[in-house]
Amino acid sequence: MALYTQEQIDKANQTNLEEFLQQKGEHLRKTGSESVLIYKDSTGEHDSISVRRNRWYDHKNMRGGYPLKFMQEFYGMNFRTAMKELLHGEEPELGRKKNAEQEKPNVSEKTKVNGNTAKCEDGTKKSEFKLPEKDINMKRVFAYLLNTRFLDKDVVKSFVEQKTLYQEKEHGNIVFVGTDKEGVPKSACKKSTAEHAKGFRMTVAGSDCRYGFCWRGESSKLYVFEAAIDLMSFITLRNDEWKADSFLALDGLSPKPLLQFLEEQKNIHEIFLCLDYDVAGIETYDKLKDILIEKGYVAEKIKRQYPLYKDWNEQLKAEHGKVPILPQSHPKKTAYHVAVRKLGIMNANTESPYMKWRKQEYEKSGFSFYLEQMKRDFKQAEKSVKKGEADTKPLLASILRMADLSICMMCEIKRDDTLPELTRYQTTIQELEKAYKTYLDKARMDRRIQEMKEEMERLETFSFQDQPSLFVWAKNMANMAMRAIIYVETEYLQELERKNSFVEQSKEEQKTEPDTTEQMELEMGG
Known part of the structure; x- marks a missing residue:
């Protein structure tokens, strides 16, 4: 398979990111020697990303780097798609693919943009520190x-x-x-x-x-x-x-x-x-x-x-009588709590068709029912994400079942018969909610699906008798499914919109580019 060479990777990372983003219609505000990218997500409008020539730094999430990493982080592109965009459609050349450490120029990615000076993350100074001159009064x-x-x-x-x-x-x-x-x-x-x-x-x-x-x-x-x-x-x-x-x-x-x-x-x-x-x-x-x-x-x-x-x-x-800015809850934590309540209400309604079906199938097949149904639901979720469907209801339904079934597995493996079934379920899911940390939950949807796929493949190494391992697996799957539900509810549609608008703009640009072959023939007299 044709691969991008190190020279092509370096060329992509030397792209002037400020100019590139402006050409793509992104909103940048100039502040001194750098620009600030103005963007929106589920939490509102943000100006936390600084851009200077071919470097960027996200102060909110404390990460940064060069254009290639930006395309993957901000637009959710895979490596090949990001390379093609930065190189304006240039195809990969035959060559040995370098490792991740070689996917950036020979300049430390630890240098970041901050204010009007660049500083290294280890605290070393790029210029002499001198306090501004004091005024004669205050x-x-x-x-x-x-x-x-x-x-x-x-x-x-x-x-x-x-x-x-x-x-x-x-x-x-x-x-x-x-x-x-x-x-x-x-x-x-x-x-x-x-x-x-x-x-x-x-x-x-x-x-x-x-x-x-x-x-x-x-x-x-x-x-x-x-x-x-x-x-x-x-x-x-x-x-x-x-x-x-x-x-x-x-x-x-x-x-x-x-x-x-x-x-x-x-x-x-x-x-x-x-x-x-x-x-x-x-x-x-x-x-x-x-x-x-x-x-x-x-x-x-x-x-x-x-x-x-x-x-x-x-x-x-x-x-002092001034109108204050009100506190702001975290949309993801709010969405997590809503999902917990939904699952609790669903489990409380034991006469619903879903609950009757779940109980009947578990009594018939045991853990294998949970596992086989989760595999089917995962395949459906994976298919929805690959298609990039804007209607998220089928995707949500699949992931919600995966969360529910994996929580049921956790309850059955560590069964406490002194508690009612609903109490066991609610206690388990509330513990998951308590442990949820938004700063660790930053992946795009395709990465979430990939992690679930890898977890599904790990399942093949377990036996039903290895209950400690099965419990850990079910807990991992419950966490992944719950985080995916939250992402779909808060940010997934914006991710799709950003991807689609970028793709559409790239198509329009390709349409308006002159046919260089035809132009050469005209200049040479046909």
């Missing part, structure tokens, strides 16, 4: 933080006195400084005090992303926030003697400032994750908690504190 900063953001004056003064907050001379921006344990400045972020530039913020060139705006206390408690203003808002809302505790702003959602802070502050044993009450905050809580547990912190000592509204400053605004 009038604009105090006016903004006290009158617009409603922060307590003494709280603001405390950070000014420790020299981690000041007013920039050139533009009058607020400068939030990140320091190490010795108080040495390591990073800085500028934020506008002007109402018309409400969303403006910029990381100062050369900043070491491992250090965040913080307050170092002597107690064992650490409170973690996304932004410096949220941190100071929380302290203002507390209205107590706060200085004994520690407070840290991540300046986003990266775990690096938290890990560095904990490395330096060995007195911390209780961590409160006070992130925004929105999609990104919900996902980051789960991720940070998992990272901290891996580092040896006790799960019970890692706690979540929610603001009443979208973030802590919105809560502070509400207390």
Whole structure:
């Protein structure tokens, strides 16, 4: 089979992604030396993807790279389709296919786009760090933080006195400084005090992303926030003697400032994750908690504190009579809960045709009924996905049965006769829901189907007597099916729409391309 050569792969990855996306009709907004891709998904409109020439970085999901990976991640394309698009239809040449590590240029993919400077993920600096020049006064900063953001004056003064907050001379921006344990400045972020530039913020060139705006206390408690203003808002809302505790702003959602802070502050044993009450905050809580547990912190000592509204400053605004931005639940977690309720209601109706059929077939054939029916349902689901059908009802019906039957298997293998059948079922599925983490659930539909297929093939290695292995298999399948249901309910139609619009545009472009062979013949006189 003809394969793309390494030269072709390198050529694809050298594509100017900014120009390519603009030609495809994507919405990009220029911000300094880079562009921000504006896109929509089930959670709303986002601007988390930075693009600069042939590189991209998704700050929300903390991954990035080059054009080939972007086409696979964002459009859900396979390798060959992505290559063909980037090379404008160029066919693969005969050659030995390189491994995944060779599918990118000889430049570290760890270099990412962030603000107006490129920084490596290991924290090494690409340019010299220098704090912006201080203004002679703090009038604009105090006016903004006290009158617009409603922060307590003494709280603001405390950070000014420790020299981690000041007013920039050139533009009058607020400068939030990140320091190490010795108080040495390591990073800085500028934020506008002007109402018309409400969303403006910029990381100062050369900043070491491992250090965040913080307050170092002597107690064992650490409170973690996304932004410096949220941190100071929380302290203002507390209205107590706060200085004994520690407070840290991540300046986003990266775990690096938290890990560095904990490395330096060995007195911390209780961590409160006070992130925004929105999609990104919900996902980051789960991720940070998992990272901290891996580092040896006790799960019970890692706690979540929610603001009443979208973030802590919105809560502070509400207390001053302003209309706050409301909290936002995670669509996938909401969809998961709805699916759990559906399955619970379905199982409660023991007289329905489906429930009678399921019981009758299980009594007749035992586990083999569950397994054979799941195989049939999987084949139907796989067929629907391959066709790319916009009508998702048949697909949902197949996956829902797979989830139901695999949960039934789990209940039967670990049968507890002291509990009613419905209680066993509901307890099992609620445990699956409790363990669900959205940050780990990012795959496109074709990848989900592939994982199910691989799990189905693993089934051939088990015997009905190997019940521990069968239980693990059934649990894996239940998780996969439930996640697939959630994806279909929240993002699958948008994936199809994005793919189809891209394919249609490519077809139109091919139609309008001149026939070069005919043109050459005309120029040569026929």
